[in-house]
Amino acid sequence: HAGIQDYLKILNDGGGIKGRKIKYVAEDTAYKVDASVAAFNKITGQEKVSLYYGDSTGFSKTINPELERRGSMLMAGASFATELNDPKKFPLQFMAGPDYTEMFGILLRYIAKEKPGARVAFVYSDSEFGRDPIGPSEAVAKELKLSVVEKIVTPPGSVDVSTEVLKLRRANPDFTIFHGYVLAPIPEFVTQAKQMGMKSQFMGTFWTMDNSTVQRMGDAAEGFMGVMPYRYYYDKDGTAPMLEKIRQMRPEYQSTGYLQGFVTAMLMAEAVKRTLEAGKELTGANLKAGLNSIKDFDTGGLFGVPISIPGNSVPVGRIYRFDAKAKQMQPASDWIKL
């Protein structure tokens, strides 16, 4: 939310896109589908909207037929659900990063490189979010000659994971990937596993990977790894003019969620720009075409490498590792493009 606002401010202060300013209207939805749909109807009822940013996976799915029917908008969402990364089914949507399966793919690729034939375990929550990448990722692991030795499901909202840790210990994986959580129960999982003397490397995906989140894992954070498509706020390597601008606007640390909003807004604006440059009308299909024409685009250093958007996602990411002394996630690999 703040990320989108900030980017649009930069954009509008700089004269907008071809002289057009972008107006931003926000509504809160509490991640409830019906509230989101209500908000959608309200906003589109009051304004002529070209770009829409939705929240949950459920909403993105619900509203899709309506989007197609209207054909006037391009939509992005906070969700990286694999299902949404299908340009045929969701032609007018995109996400500003890799989908969850792609995130797993990046992690697995890294693992395969570090330790060929490693034993991997997936720990995920029993929710749509948690289950999302598991099936396809198993196939990917197989391709990479990794063995998935255990898949552990935790019920949503569960706090006590003792039995799951016991299960994990029996499987004795080299790498354990958590997905479908923000924080709990990862720290307890890691702490107990370490107490039992397990040597597994623990990893997470986007929503776990914000620096402040990992910090809150306490002792369990040490050495925690995961995949992140963006650079962190404090990352000063290389040239990143946009990141510099953000740091000027907001002197304190900004979360990866902020960056997500920022990048999304940037990509949306780019799509608008390209559509207008091509002299076409701002319809959903044209905007999407504009978006897909993005190739080796420089995001001002927010993504570490120039990106392309072949479909609905930006399949790029990098592995980071938490350094307890610096209290920061530090890069542990190069940028990996799928």
Place this chain on the structure above:
Amino acid sequence: MTASPILEVSGVSLAFGGVRALSDVSFSVPEGAITAVIGPNGAGKTSLFNTISGFYRPQAGSIRFAGTSLDGVRAPQRAARGLARTFQNIALFRGMTVLDNIKLGRHAHMRTGVLDALFYWGRAQKEELELRAEIEERIIDFLEIQHIRNASVGTLSYGLQKRVELARALAMRPRILMLDEPVAGMNREETEDMARFILDVKEEWGVTILMVEHDMGMVMDISDHVVVLNFGQVIASGTPREVQGNDAVIAAYLGSGDVGAIARRIKAEAA
């Protein structure tokens, strides 16, 4: 009593865990008369009523009503066949008006199904209006409760509540009316009213009455036949006069009949 029995209780036994509420109880209720069941507290009178109306299932014995056995017949069907009753602790439905409480008594005799009810205009409406007319003209007038028909039962005095309960039982088209302590907690005047209604129901409606009551004045005056229970067993039965003179009944139930004398003696002793 020469009339044939409408209700026959034979060899009924009922126990709750270790407590034997009824053991081998047999008696019959002649048609068209008032039969009273009396006995000490805990003798099993209410349990007997509950057994007859099908709320409890006896461990042994059987009950015949109007010539057919009630074994295996569940409470609601018994009500439908004409076994109506009132309760010792008033069991009116506080969320309904007097009129609805009375209408409820007719439940088992109505035919309206869920679909009829959802559409209402048609069969359901016809049936409801017939019921309303009958209740108004026969029951409400008879019991003199016109003025409270739309009151909610919770606000009524105790005596009126008992009367509404009686009205509801009458709406059940009873062949036998079982009254559990109809005048408990009433003063002399209200007791007289109730006694008059009971006699009228018997005489004008031809309904058989079976009643439990501790008010000996009323029981002995209006009943034709008395059955005495003690510890779940029938210890005597006969006309009021016969029972009143029975030594076992006096010892177990009636007592000396003179509290004043006892009280005076105690005071004298204390002084």
Place this chain on the structure above:
Amino acid sequence: MAGPAVLDVNNVEVVYNRTVQVLRGLSLQVPEGEIVALLGSNGAGKSTLLKAVSNLLSLEDGDVTAGAIRFRGDDIAALTPHGLVRRGLFHVMEGRRIFEDLSVEENLTAATFALTGRKLPAADFDLVYNYFPRLHERRKGLAGYLSGGEQQMLAIGRALIARPSLILLDEPSLGLAPKLVEEIFAIIARINAEQKVSMLLVEQNAAVAFAVANYGYILEMGKVVIDGPVEKLMRDQDVREFYLGLGGAGGERSYRDIKHYKRRKRWLS
């Protein structure tokens, strides 16, 4: 009247739900050591008066809007219900109100809270079992399964545990067999005589009430319409007819002879 009044009710008015007025300027006294009977038809406000005295009205959204009630000289308005019990005023409520899913013994234990804060010897269960041997037999059983009479005994037994100086008894004969009524009233008389407990007794059964009481009040529509020593009341024509059911000639009227039209009582007051 003999002795100082334990209870003094003065011109009390009670209103339920801020709308229904039930007591209209009612006054009465209970002298030390005596039994006072309170009679009246259904809904006259007898139970309401007792609840006002024991300060339980607020539970049913009732209020004393005028007048004063004094127990041993203290205005009860300033006291809590349990505070009153702990000072020795015990209310045996209408309908017995025993704790059904507690055993008989636990019901008595509950009443020992009435002794809190009083310098009395430990609660004496034997005193109760002495008066009511039936309760001793069933002391381990759940009170809810007692018969009506036994429950009434338990309710009075709880009062005994509390060592009160005044018991308010609400319809102790309700639903009891004649013999049991006799027994209970004999015990009431004994308790009054032996324990020197004063009592305010509400009854429908006027005959037994008059047998044990010294003084009586008759209540109609929330007001006292007649009062006096029991002997005087028993000579009153209306009391004879409407409360004792005695015909004009003195013999008992039969219920069979009641005509469809009858004289309704009218108290002039």
Place this chain on the structure above:
Amino acid sequence: MDALFLAEVTLAGLGAGALYALTGVAFVLIYKATRVVNLAIGEILMLGGYAFLGFAAGLGLSPWLALPLAIAAGGALGWLVERALIRPMLGESPISVFMVTIGLGSILAGVVQLGWGADPLRLPEFMLSTPVFIGEAYLAPKVAIGFVAAAVVIGLFLALFRFSRGGVALKATAADQGAAYSVGIDVPRVFSVAWILACATAAGAGVLVGAIGGISPTMGVFGLSVLVVVIIGGLDSIAGALVGGLLIGLVEALAGAFLGGEFKLVVTFALLLVLLMVRPYGLFGTHEIERL
């Protein structure tokens, strides 16, 4: 499955079960005294966790000072809730009162989210962390501590009811307030005490639960499992809460270990349904006395 694994799973299950039991006891306490089914128990537990965090991290107090303070805060909340919400509901239908507690739960969850944000947080470490081995079987130290604490508190409550009149007062008050007054029981105090004790217990349990799994505004769902526990044990039985808690903890652990985590909830609820058909008032709950 080897025996060691089974033993470890069982231990873990019993450890979790002890916390269920502890919270269950808090629930039962309130039900016993006031016949209120307190669906906010999960949120009160959550508030205990946040209060601890507030005292320990926010004010920088030592955890050993923060713990009693959090428990006291729970007690204070109990007092307040009883005064402000429950007492005015005296005499209303049980559904209404139980809805009030649902509303309360919603309010508490909202307040916590407003104050601390929606993200999960971790409590400062304050318990020893050397792993516990029973024989060869591993037991997470926090779980072991939780178990011991729960056992001690439940033992105390059981003793209290066995050897004092308190239990009778609770039951009497719940059964009939008017009658309880009339035998000299200080009804408002019984209510207050029950709520204070229960909420303090729940808050303490919240610190334990939070120490194990972190705290978040959705932590209240813990209350759902506790509900299963007390229904299985019987709403008004402390022993029932104990047995039910351990049973559910164990069943969840076994279901999680052998069927998968997604089965935990469904297995316990299925068990609950089956049990209710056989024993409508739970294992130890008292039957309502129904007479015509």
Place this chain on the structure above:
Amino acid sequence: MRIGTLKTSYAADEALFDSSLQRALLVLLALAAIAFPFVASPYWLFLACLCAINVASATGLNLLTGYTGLVSLGQAAFMSVGAYTVAVLEIRLGTPFFINLLVGAGFAAAIGVLVGIPSLKVKGLYLAIATIAASVILHFLFSHWSLTGESRGLSMPPARLFGLTLDQPFLLYWLIMPVTCLMVLGAANLLRTRIGRAFIAIRDRDISAEVLGIPLLRYKLTSFAISSFYAGLAGGLWAYFFRVVTPESFPLVNSIFYLAAIIVGGMGTILGGILGAVFMTLVPELLKFVANWATPIYPDALAALAPVRTIVFGGLIVGFLIIEPRGLAEIWRRLRRFFHLWPFRT
């Protein structure tokens, strides 16, 4: 001011609306409902449809909980049965929508009966928890069964009628509103017959009801069946309205929402179910307006909206129960009496 109406026949006394003024108001209301879609923005139409769906479901729950006294926390789960059935039928068979709706509702009713079976033995809150158990099991089933799309759920095509595709609130309004009105009317009718009386009797004192000729199990199950039929129908409408059904569409909070709606509205009155459902649906929207309006003064207003909404939801339940336990319907009744007697009394 109106003077007491005098009735000359029993039929008039038994009518639902007992005065001509009331009937005139009703006609006005109906006209307004017909005119509404032509003047309202899609957003308001959306809200109107949502309100109607919630009214239908709340009315069903009111029959079960408010009238029969069986507390259920499974209403949302029954809705999900209806919604999934409709979605599966629409996707797999493509049968006409009214058939799908009826089958969905019927199926929900069957499940309702199944869930209701324990109600004979299990009472009060034990029963409420049993219904939670049923919802948990249903949720598990839907999120693990391939037919229902597992945790991803199902997206379905819109309803079609005479070649018209019902995919906007404007068109759906003409489906949802009439169905809801019929359902509410049906419930009101039901309640003035022996069936309604039997429900209330069971609520007030079930054991004596049996001795008065009311078979308990049959009526408790009937109540469950009707209530979940209503839920199923509402769920079916929901499915056509949102066109995606996921396991998270009908969480336990929604069951609580419906219970809260009938409590806030007034349990055991038809009007209460309607008022409560509408009120509880609109309050969050109102909050949004307030937050938008407050944003210039207090920039974090939007961020605080989620917790504030939770607090307000809880606060409404608590507040109503403490201040006006009989809910909006009672307030409405008092208002009416006030105007009824207007110049003479307050």
